[in-house]
Structure formats: C-alpha cells, structure tokens
Amino acid sequence: MTHTRRDHPDFEALRPQAVALRRAGLSRRQIHERLGPLTDATLTHLLEGEPPPEWTKRPNAKDDLREKARELRRAGKTYDEIVAELGVAKSSVSLWVRDLPKPRKSPEAMHQMREARWAPYREARDRQREKTKAEAADEISSMSDRELLAAGTALYWAEGAKSKPHNPQENVQFVNSDPGVIRVFLAWLNLLGVEPQRISYRAMIHITADVEAAEGYWADFVGIGISRLQKTTLKKHNPKTNRKNTGEAYRGCLVVRVRQGADLYRRIEGWWYGIVLGAERRPA
Secondary structure, three states: OOOOOOOOOOHHHHHHHHHHHHHOOOOHHHHHHHHOOOOHHHHHHHOOOOOOOHHHOOOOOOHHHHHHHHHHHHOOOOHHHHHHHHOOOHHHHHHHHOOOOOOOOOHHHHHHHHHHHHHHHHHHHHHHHHHHHHHHHHHOOOOOHHHHHHHHHHHHHHHEOOOEOOEOOOOEEEEEOOHHHHHHHHHHHHHOOOOHHHEEEEEEEEOOOOHHHHHHHHHHHHOOOHHHOEEEEEEOOOOOOOOOOOOOOOOOEEEEEEOOOHHHHHHHHHHHHHHHHHHHHOOO
C-alpha cells in the first residue's frame, strides 16, 4: 500500500528533519537513507517547497551554448553569425537571445555590408569599363605621322608653355605628371626631328615628398642618368590645401624643355592655328 502524507504515522516528526537535511544540501537519496524507508510520494510531500541543491540538478547540454549565444549577442553579433559560430539552429538562438536588444552595427560593419552588397555591381561596371577602353584603344592602335603631328600639337597647346602678349617668350617647355602624356610628347619631338642633346629634363615636386625617388623614376623613364637631370624644383607645401597627390605613387612632374626652340615654337603655334581652321572648315 502506498503511503501518503495523511496516512504516514510519523509525517509531522519527519517533516522538520527532511527540511533540515534538504537545506543542508542532501539529495533525495541521501535523505531517504537518513530517514528510513519512505515512498517517493511521502518523501516528495516531506520536501514540499524546498528546492533541490544546485549540485543535484542534471546538467543541460545547451546551457553553455545558451550563455555563449547571449555573450555573442551582447557583443553585437547577428543571428547568422551566432549560428555559424555555435553550430546551433537559428530558432534556438532566437529563443535564447530574444530578450536582448538588437545590437547597433559599427561603422566598420556597415561599411563591410555596403561593400559586400555593391561589390557585384562594381565588378560588372569595372569589366564593362575595361571592355569599353579596350575597344576604344583598338580604334586607334596605330598613328600616322600626320595624326601624331596633330595630336602632339594639340597636347602641347593644352599643356605646354605659351607666349603671352605681356610676356612674349617663344620657349618650348612642357610640364606634366602623367607618364603616358609625356611618352606621347617625346614621340612627337622625335617625329619633329628634335635632337636628344637639345632636350633637357627637370623634376618638379613638393618638398615634403620623396625627392630622390622621384628623380630616379623620371631619369629611368626617359632613359638618362640622374646626373643629366637639371636641378629639381621643390615646391613648398601649403598646409591649407587638401593635397591628394601624396603617397608612394606620387612622383611630382617632369619638365621637358627644348633648347633653342624659338623656331619650333612658331611652327607649333602655326600648326595649332591650322588645326583650328581645319576644324572650322569641316562640314556641319
């Protein structure tokens, strides 16, 4: 017959003993051994209202994962990031951390998200850009002497030194930082038959830059020794200006000057006027 709280003869005497043993940290098995033969139901009634000690609780395998998930959420991790790190279901993560506020993404995280979102579009745009440039380059893959003459004249008139009414100087001097532009200009001088010994070179660069590296670069570019470069022109840096041309790739400009170039300058000016007239005479 199963004993209950009502029919156990020593219930009232056993109750204080059972509570004291429980509060002392004993398990049900240990209390059962101390108090003698008792049914599970009677022991349950004797311990009513008294929680079991922590050491008797059966460990839950997910308790550690739950706590880790909450730590990660507090650290700003997303559900997907927590799932990937802990290897648990997203539904479990949602249940474990739903009471925590949604973390605010850092500027770095927002930037990474934008980069990831727009990367495919930028890659497609870059491929299209390179394709367009390659097709355009094929349209002018070679130049006749006349074409180079016109291109070089226009280039000089846009970038070269020009005589002014208030300062009439007929000098041929060209300054630029783009190696491609300088390469075309030198090919143009060669077409015009300008002897190499008539051409002088000089670097022009900000004083805060790597002057020696720039001098070495431009000397190698035009195929001369550094000693053949004229004295470099150093430009003072104005801290009020927001200069963008800095860093290892910054090499300043190369100044190319043709000695005894007055006659050549007059021809350049004439060629330019010829280009202008030719463009004006083209049919509309």
